[in-house]
Amino acid sequence: MSSGKPSVLVVDDKENMLKLFARILGDAYAVTTAPDGLQALALLSARAFDVVVTDIQMPGADGFTVLREVKRRAPDTEVVLVTAYASIPKAVEAIKEGAYDYLSKPFDPDEVALVVARALERQRQSRDARGLAARASRMPDFHGLRGTSPALQKTHALLAQVASRELTVVLTGETGTGKELAARALHRESPRRDKPFVAVNCGALPAELVESELFGHAKGAFTGATGAKAGLFEEAHGGTLFLDEVGDLPLPVQVKLNRALQEKEIRRVGTTTPVTVDVRVVAATHRDLAQEVSAGRFREDLYYRLGGVTVRMPALRERREDIPLLAMHFLAGANRPELEGFTPQALRTLTDAPWPGNVRQLQNAVARAAAVAAGPRIVPEDLPPELGTARVPVVQMSVGPLPAEALAKQPYREAVDRVRDAVSRDYLTALMQEFSGNVTHAAERAGMERESLHRLLKRYGVRTEDFKRGD
Numbered sequence: 001m002s003s004g005k006p007s008v009l010v011v012d013d014k015e016n017m018l019k020l021f022a023r024i025l026g027d028a029y030a031v032t033t034a035p036d037g038l039q040a041l042a043l044l045s046a047r048a049f050d051v052v053v054t055d056i057q058m059p060g061a062d063g064f065t066v067l068r069e070v071k072r073r074a075p076d077t078e079v080v081l082v083t084a085y086a087s088i089p090k091a092v093e094a095i096k097e098g099a100y101d102y103l104s105k106p107f108d109p110d111e112v113a114l115v116v117a118r119a120l121e122r123q124r125q126s127r128d129a130r131g132l133a134a135r136a137s138r139m140p141d142f143h144g145l146r147g148t149s150p151a152l153q154k155t156h157a158l159l160a161q162v163a164s165r166e167l168t169v170v171l172t173g174e175t176g177t178g179k180e181l182a183a184r185a186l187h188r189e190s191p192r193r194d195k196p197f198v199a200v201n202c203g204a205l206p207a208e209l210v211e212s213e214l215f216g217h218a219k220g221a222f223t224g225a226t227g228a229k230a231g232l233f234e235e236a237h238g239g240t241l242f243l244d245e246v247g248d249l250p251l252p253v254q255v256k257l258n259r260a261l262q263e264k265e266i267r268r269v270g271t272t273t274p275v276t277v278d279v280r281v282v283a284a285t286h287r288d289l290a291q292e293v294s295a296g297r298f299r300e301d302l303y304y305r306l307g308g309v310t311v312r313m314p315a316l317r318e319r320r321e322d323i324p325l326l327a328m329h330f331l332a333g334a335n336r337p338e339l340e341g342f343t344p345q346a347l348r349t350l351t352d353a354p355w356p357g358n359v360r361q362l363q364n365a366v367a368r369a370a371a372v373a374a375g376p377r378i379v380p381e382d383l384p385p386e387l388g389t390a391r392v393p394v395v396q397m398s399v400g401p402l403p404a405e406a407l408a409k410q411p412y413r414e415a416v417d418r419v420r421d422a423v424s425r426d427y428l429t430a431l432m433q434e435f436s437g438n439v440t441h442a443a444e445r446a447g448m449e450r451e452s453l454h455r456l457l458k459r460y461g462v463r464t465e466d467f468k469r470g471d
């Protein structure tokens with residue numbers, strides 16, 4: 001693009017066609033022409049073009065050969081095939097091989113300009129997607145916690161600040177916000193990093209078991225206690241004990257936990273001998289502990305003992321600016337290297353979704369989309385449907401309520417024509433919205449020839465440019 005204009009290579013064995021293309025495209029683009037496929041290949045080996053417009057039937061190397069060579073050498077270059085009516089099926093086939101679109105002869109100059117403009121737009125989007133991928137791969141992380149939003153950066157700073165102190169930390173936040181990651185980060189940032197990190201989910205254990213899990217038990221302390229066993233407090237000695245879902249602890253165990261924290265010693269179930277433990281406790285809960293206290297479900301003394309510092313992990317919807325990079329990061333881990341990213345609409349669906357399950361839900365949504373996507377980019381249809389419910393585009397029909405007398409005042413033909421015109425315009429608008437101005441795909445859905453759709457769009461003044469993808 002040395003001239004500043006995008007570069008277009010036109011390949012056709014008919015001199016007059018080359019002239020026609022040069023006339024149509026010459027103002028907006030730097031046009032180079034090649035009279036046959038072989039010369040095109042020679043040019044392509046010497047330099048890059050943004051778009052290649054090539055005839056299909058040519059002596060020597062045909063349009064498909066040119067397409068394959070372009071895609072092999074410079075996958076970024078978009079290829080538009082020019083085809084006679086008879087080879088349209090082959091041209092459609094070629095789209096699967098990477099051609100951007102085709103022009104069927106005879107064509108409108110407008111159509112040529114439009115298809116080249118859209119090919120360039122598509123190329124820009126691919127580059128954007130790669131830019132996003134590159135930024136995602138460079139995204140800094142705090143022990144696995146990723147995000148550049150001010151909300152998360154503030155959280156990281158606070159975690160880093162309290163990590164080295166011996167304070168008990170309570171991590172709060174909705175499910176999937178990274179509480180466990182944060183607990184591990186606290187451990188790794190602390191002087192205890194080389195000692196054990198022991199995690200226990202207090203909500204997952206039956207009440208009878210929690211106590212012996214935490215504090216251990218003596219041989220014969222209860223039925224089934226065939227041997228003496230150290231508890232998790234002892235296992236975590238010197239390190240960090242992560243009490244996940246601490247709000248779910250049964251009240252009697254809360255009493256014992258409070259005492260253990262206070263005295264820095266525990267007693268195994270069935271013994272009276274105290275064991276000194278040096279453990280830093282990090283607790284997490286998705287509950288509002290203060291509210292649990294007032295409801296009598298959480299002991300006030302334990303609440304105050306734990307609550308040295310509370311760090312609240314922000315919900316994903318409070319830091320939506322992190323969503324594109326996180327999504328890209330998770331896509332990179334999805335083992336579909338051929339997927340280059342997301343379409344702008346897919347990204348918008350992701351950034352707009354409510355995310356009650358936060359980062360975990362995003363991770364799952366991206367993994368699922370990556371598994372079903374046909375590529376090259378993830379489209380909204382690949383995403384779990386529950387994400388889209390937040391913003392289903394609604395067509396405001398222009399045929400709103402019409403007073404009966406107004407309708408009845410007109411002759412039948414006129415009334416019906418008018419309604420039909422309005423409905424047609426609404427339909428075409430919705431169709432263009434759905435396919436982002438891509439007439440080829442829209443025509444397929446509409447069940448009509450692309451040329452007919454073009455005519456209809458023109459007739460109703462619906463401009464494809466207005467629906468092009470982008471921000």
Ligand SMILES: Nc1ncnc2c1ncn2[C@@H]1O[C@H](COP(=O)(O)OP(=O)(O)OP(=O)(O)O)[C@@H](O)[C@H]1O
Nearest residue numbers: 144145146174175176177178179180181286359360
């Ligand atoms: N900021 C983040 N960057 C990257 N991955 C994250 C981030 N936050 C969470 N995750 C990922 O999301 C998933 C859920 O995180 P984690 O288990 O830490 O959440 P949680 O708050 O403990 O959730 P729950 O309350 O459901 O236990 C994990 O796979 C984790 O790796």
Ligand SMILES: [Mg+2]
Nearest residue numbers: 179180244284
């Ligand atoms: Mg968790």
